[in-house]
Amino acid sequence: MIEAPTTQERYTQAIQSSSLRVEADVRGDADYLIAAGWCKSRFGAVLIRLQAEWDASERLVPQRPTKRDIMKAALVNIETRKEKKEGKERLKHVRKITSESMEEARERLMGAYTSERKRALAPLKSLPAAGLHLSLKMALDGEMLEDLPAQVLLYWLSPNCRVCHGTGVQAATEKGCGKCRERPGFEPIPGGLLGKMALDYIEDCVARARADMRTYFAT
Numbered sequence: 001m002i003e004a005p006t007t008q009e010r011y012t013q014a015i016q017s018s019s020l021r022v023e024a025d026v027r028g029d030a031d032y033l034i035a036a037g038w039c040k041s042r043f044g045a046v047l048i049r050l051q052a053e054w055d056a057s058e059r060l061v062p063q064r065p066t067k068r069d070i071m072k073a074a075l076v077n078i079e080t081r082k083e084k085k086e087g088k089e090r091l092k093h094v095r096k097i098t099s100e101s102m103e104e105a106r107e108r109l110m111g112a113y114t115s116e117r118k119r120a121l122a123p124l125k126s127l128p129a130a131g132l133h134l135s136l137k138m139a140l141d142g143e144m145l146e147d148l149p150a151q152v153l154l155y156w157l158s159p160n161c162r163v164c165h166g167t168g169v170q171a172a173t174e175k176g177c178g179k180c181r182e183r184p185g186f187e188p189i190p191g192g193l194l195g196k197m198a199l200d201y202i203e204d205c206v207a208r209a210r211a212d213m214r215t216y217f218a219t
Contacts, residue, residue, distance in 0.1 A: 043133050044209025047156075047202060050126040054157045057123040061154050062116040063162065065109040071097060074105035127153065134198060143194050151190035152198045159186050 074097045121127060127150070134149035160166030164177035168184030180186055189195040 043130070044205035044207075044212075046126050046130050046133065047206050048209055048213075050124060050130050050153070051157065051206075053124045053126055058120065059158065060120050061158055062113055062120060065106075065113055070102065070105050070109055073109055074098075074101040076101045134202070137201065138194070138198060141197075143197065145191055145194060148191045148195060149198065152195050152202070155187065155190055155195070156199060156202050161185055161187050 075095045076098065130153055131149050134153065138149060161168070161177060161180035163179040164170065164185065166185045168177055168180060169175060170177055177184065180188075182188070189199060191198070
């Protein structure tokens with residue numbers, strides 16, 4: 001049996017629609033846009049739109065380079081010498097990390113990450129407005145860390161573990177995923193307790209906005 005599309009799926013379709021005709025006896029794309037605008041929770045409505053934009057995008061957020069990534073990229077050959085082993089001569093490359101190679105690797109990887117992140121998030125037109133609202137909310141609550149609002153919003157959109165893809169197990173061995181051991185299937189919430197509080201606020205606003213949309217269609 002084919003399941004009817006959810007309100008979220010219909011809204012995703014509506015924001016891409018080229019036909020916004022309103023008809024008295026037919027629930028069309030325009031009705032979903034009107035319902036979103038009718039929501040009392042303005043932030044919740046923005047989040048619903050952000051979710052719809054995410055669903056229509058490639059749904060990929062690049063991972064920020066870790067210190068381990070940078071150190072690996074910073075390894076450089078500083079010496080090549082010959083050595084004999086079992087009567088055979090071979091070249092041995094000595095690799096080390098220098099302060100210059102570390103800084104160069106950091107700039108190169110962060111530059112690539114910033115560029116790719118900007119490209120991947122370009123379709124999310126509602127992200128700046130959502131980020132600003134969440135930033136102000138967290139600042140007023142006295143709970144603010146740099147870039148945390150954006151991190152929490154992106155986590156809300158894509159919380160699944162990147163290693164096991166949300167399954168909680170390793171594909172090869174079917175044992176528990178080592179990356180998401182504490183919360184199987186999910187990435188760690190950014191910002192710890194502060195991030196969890198912001199995430200709860202997001203979920204509450206979305207729930208209220210969706211309830212408003214259902215009320216709109218019921219009347």
